[in-house]
Amino acid sequence: MTLAGTVEGARAMLPLLPGLTVFGMAFGAAAAQRGLSLAEATLFSGAVFAGLAQMATLEAWSEHFTFGALVAIGFLTFAVNLRHVLMAAALRPWLGPLPAWQSYPALLVLADKNWALAMRYHGQGGMDGGYFLGAGLVTWFLWVVGTLAGHLIGGGIPDPKAMGVDLVVPAFYIAMLVPNWRGRRESVAWGVAAAVSIAASVLLPGWWFIVIGAVAGAVAGGFTD
Amino acid sequence: MLSLDPNTLLGIAVVALITALNRMAGFYLMRHVPITPRVRRILDALPGSVLVALLAPGAVRGDLGMMVGLVVAFLAAKLVRNDLVPVAAAMAAAAGLRALMG
Numbered sequence: 001m002t003l004a005g006t007v008e009g010a011r012a013m014l015p016l017l018p019g020l021t022v023f024g025m026a027f028g029a030a031a032a033q034r035g036l037s038l039a040e041a042t043l044f045s046g047a048v049f050a051g052l053a054q055m056a057t058l059e060a061w062s063e064h065f066t067f068g069a070l071v072a073i074g075f076l077t078f079a080v081n082l083r084h085v086l087m088a089a090a091l092r093p094w095l096g097p098l099p100a101w102q103s104y105p106a107l108l109v110l111a112d113k114n115w116a117l118a119m120r121y122h123g124q125g126g127m128d129g130g131y132f133l134g135a136g137l138v139t140w141f142l143w144v145v146g147t148l149a150g151h152l153i154g155g156g157i158p159d160p161k162a163m164g165v166d167l168v169v170p171a172f173y174i175a176m177l178v179p180n181w182r183g184r185r186e187s188v189a190w191g192v193a194a195a196v197s198i199a200a201s202v203l204l205p206g207w208w209f210i211v212i213g214a215v216a217g218a219v220a221g222g223f224t225d
Numbered sequence: 226m227l228s229l230d231p232n233t234l235l236g237i238a239v240v241a242l243i244t245a246l247n248r249m250a251g252f253y254l255m256r257h258v259p260i261t262p263r264v265r266r267i268l269d270a271l272p273g274s275v276l277v278a279l280l281a282p283g284a285v286r287g288d289l290g291m292m293v294g295l296v297v298a299f300l301a302a303k304l305v306r307n308d309l310v311p312v313a314a315a316m317a318a319a320a321g322l323r324a325l326m327g
Contacts, residue, residue: 015309039227047241057240077240081247088251090271110248119272164316171298171315173276178302189270193277201282213278221270
């Protein structure tokens, strides 16, 4: 891990600045509506740093947590974040050789967008683990600042759809995917992932479609010789 | 504003702990999985598959602005090797189309 790599990864995240900030703001506003204080909402985003899981558990938030309610939000968190298990597994060949005191703390900033960016970097031959860390730290910072701003502004946030902000993340994913297409294996993997995730999103409740579609696509791609 | 309620802190602690364990578990487990050529190929196919699985259900259910925006992002990513261009072009296309259609 080098400082130069960390800076490079951090800079590469900047196209997502508007998107990440607005989504952080949406969570901050939602948390304010749920009655979380500014300090609580900011701590939530800082300590958890997982938008989907935070939104999902906020829906199931309780004024007085019983043991059962805690188990319920714990399970919900696990289900929504199961994709992180896959994503961290894919980092093993790259970050595995690093000392554990570097790799495990770095994994705490693992999130969808910075992981996607770092995997593209590594797929193109990049080896500096700092790139993953730098991209993650910027994402974390914007998420926390966005939450803070969203809580302060509250309900006055402009409609993200009118400004096309809901396109930021999907368009970024497409920018990650396009240079990674090499041939038949990608066609099979991505085709299966698309078909299975769409089918699962229709048939199953919640967020299972992500993990099911991803595993189906990866296995199909892995067995395409 | 700055109050910290013990009940809320407990909830946050549970979500934070499970999230951290999820992030580390896959990395830890792969220590015990030999990286055979087959495993390697599956791991190589994983990033694209995760992104497609995140994208596809929302894309097929999106409005015209979403669909056109994603096509614009694809074309921009094909043409330019810069991540800001597809993101900005997709936002502009979707925002413009939505403004036109009211």
